[in-house]
Amino acid sequence: MNEYETPVVYELSVPGRQGVKLPKPDVHKTALPQELLRKELRLPELDELSSVRHFTRVSRKNFSVDGQFYPLGSCTMKYNPKVNEEAAALQGFRRTHPLLGARETQGAIALIYKLQESLKAVTGFEGFSLQCAAGAQGELAGVLMIRRYHHDRGDLKRTRILVPDSAHGTNPATCTMAGYTAETILSDSSGAVDLKALKTACAGEKAETVAGLMITNPGTLGLFEHRIREILRTVREAGGLVYGDGANLNALMGIIRPAELGFDVMHINLHKTFSTPHGGGGPGAGALGAGPALTAYLPGPIAALTGGTYSLAAPPKSIGRLKAFNGNFSVLVRAYTYIRLLGKEGIRRAAEYAVLNANYLKHLIKDEFPAAFGADRPCMHEFVVSPRMGNGITTMDIAKRLIDYGFHPPTVYFPLIVKEALMIEPTETESKETLEGFAAALKAIAQEARTNPELLKTAPHHTPVGRLDEIAAARKPVLRYQDKPAP
Numbered sequence: 268m269n270e271y272e273t274p275v276v277y278e279l280s281v282p283g284r285q286g287v288k289l290p291k292p293d294v295h296k297t298a299l300p301q302e303l304l305r306k307e308l309r310l311p312e313l314d315e316l317s318s319v320r321h322f323t324r325v326s327r328k329n330f331s332v333d334g335q336f337y338p339l340g341s342c343t344m345k346y347n348p349k350v351n352e353e354a355a356a357l358q359g360f361r362r363t364h365p366l367l368g369a370r371e372t373q374g375a376i377a378l379i380y381k382l383q384e385s386l387k388a389v390t391g392f393e394g395f396s397l398q399c400a401a402g403a404q405g406e407l408a409g410v411l412m413i414r415r416y417h418h419d420r421g422d423l424k425r426t427r428i429l430v431p432d433s434a435h436g437t438n439p440a441t442c443t444m445a446g447y448t449a450e451t452i453l454s455d456s457s458g459a460v461d462l463k464a465l466k467t468a469c470a471g472e473k474a475e476t477v478a479g480l481m482i483t484n485p486g487t488l489g490l491f492e493h494r495i496r497e498i499l500r501t502v503r504e505a506g507g508l509v510y511g512d513g514a515n516l517n518a519l520m521g522i523i524r525p526a527e528l529g530f531d532v533m534h535i536n537l538h539k540t541f542s543t544p545h546g547g548g549g550p551g552a553g554a555l556g557a558g559p560a561l562t563a564y565l566p567g568p569i570a571a572l573t574g575g576t577y578s579l580a581a582p583p584k585s586i587g588r589l590k591a592f593n594g595n596f597s598v599l600v601r602a603y604t605y606i607r608l609l610g611k612e613g614i615r616r617a618a619e620y621a622v623l624n625a626n627y628l629k630h631l632i633k634d635e636f637p638a639a640f641g642a643d644r645p646c647m648h649e650f651v652v653s654p655r656m657g658n659g660i661t662t663m664d665i666a667k668r669l670i671d672y673g674f675h676p677p678t679v680y681f682p683l684i685v686k687e688a689l690m691i692e693p694t695e696t697e698s699k700e701t702l703e704g705f706a707a708a709l710k711a712i713a714q715e716a717r718t719n720p721e722l723l724k725t726a727p728h729h730t731p732v733g734r735l736d737e738i739a740a741a742r743k744p745v746l747r748y749q750d751k752p753a754p
């Protein structure tokens with residue numbers, strides 16, 4: 268057992284011990300307002316070294332891309348180049364006050380402008396807004412734009428947005444939040460959108476109530492929606508617009524420009540595809556690209572360049588702001604740095620390697636973990652398996668056991684259309700050795716499932732806490748540290 272495996276001790280406080288000494292004040296001393304001082308708030312008294320060791324030890328208890336393979340499907344946990352952090356930490360970016368005017372912040376606005384232009388080049392869209400804080404917020408903005416578009420034309424009858432049953436949970440949630448009914452379109456036996464079901468949903472009188480479609484390509488099964496043009500044509504002929512969930516752009520960037528497939532609006536998760544550390548809750552950025560029908564409705568402000576001067580303004584029919592100031596600016600700096608680092612060729616190669624890595628891993632584990640859909644054809648950047656180990660072993664057991672092998676588990680129980688889904692996205696930044704090591708761990712776990720299923724049922728074994736009661740955690744959450752366990 269090494270230092271990092273010892274249990275974390277939280278109670279390190281020693282009365283009177285101090286980490287900092289404040290300088291003698293050179294201004295008049297005033298007593299703190301007593302009503303603001305909480306008597307029950309017992310702050311720990313600790314020296315600096317103990318604090319550093321405590322936080323370093325706690326940080327090592329977590330999984331991270333910098334520490335372990337993190338094949339969390341749909342989340343694109345690629346390596347985040349450290350040069351991104353250097354760029355984001357530049358004083359001129361980090362210390363710029365958001366209330367400064369355009370004249371004082373030409374550099375920052377130039378970066379926003381150049382990132383907009385780069386994303387246009389990658390996706391083919393006509394306009395880009397970098398306002399939104401995440402993919403989900405981009406979705407909401409995009410669907411509100413679709414809504415405004417129909418209303419501006421006096422078309423008030425459209426109430427339904429069609430969403431494939433393989434969609435990310437944020438898609439139907441977005442439709443509902445934007446005031447629409449999310450209508451599920453089933454997948455066919457190959458995992459693609461069931462074209463017949465889609466045509467039925469758009470046929471006859473029903474056509475008048477179709478506001479649009481939300482679709483991910485490649486879909487959450489990691490398969491390219493090969494009839495995408497026909498799908499889009501069907502929705503368009505009914506008078507609907509098409510929202511593209513661009514979370515899976517990592518499979519396509521530099522190869523296909525999504526706007527050319529016919530999407531009207533699409534978000535890109537800059538924190539996924541363009542490498543900002545994510546997974547702990549943010550900050551992220553949902554860049555929103557729009558085609559000719561919707562560019563005027565994009566959220567503002569958007570950066571423009573006229574006569575050598577950069578400025579910020581909202582487009583003419585903008586749906587407004589979704590976030591203060593210019594969104595999560597530091598994520599935009601990272602995304603721009605990453606794009607400049609890779610260049611046009613590098614971006615294409617990243618997508619190619621992402622697909623190659625996924626296919627190599629899919630091949631390595633196919634005997635014990637065959638893909639639930641598309642086992643007989645290449646996948647894109649990820650794939651979904653449906654483990655059937657017997658002995659009562661569930662996907663959760665496999666996921667928990669993977670932690671003992673030093674790997675972050677893949678996404679579990681998503682997409683919903685795959686029973687016991689295990690969704691694996693290795694990304695382009697992993698080496699052949701890492702992929703082989705992960706495949707070996709999965710195979711070892713399959714063997715354990717046959718010979719010692721209890722080992723899986725009770726995993727993880729090498730973590731400070733073992734299997735958690737997830738139902739109790741959801742029903743009776745303990746949201747702050749307590750030195751005594753909750754009753």
Ligand SMILES: *Cc1c(COP(=O)(O)O)cnc(C)c1O
Pocket residue numbers: 341342401402403404435437483487512514515536551553
């Ligand atoms: C991650 C993801 C989203 C949501 O994006 P956030 O940035 O997490 O809000 C939507 N759709 C798909 C397919 C995703 O993978």
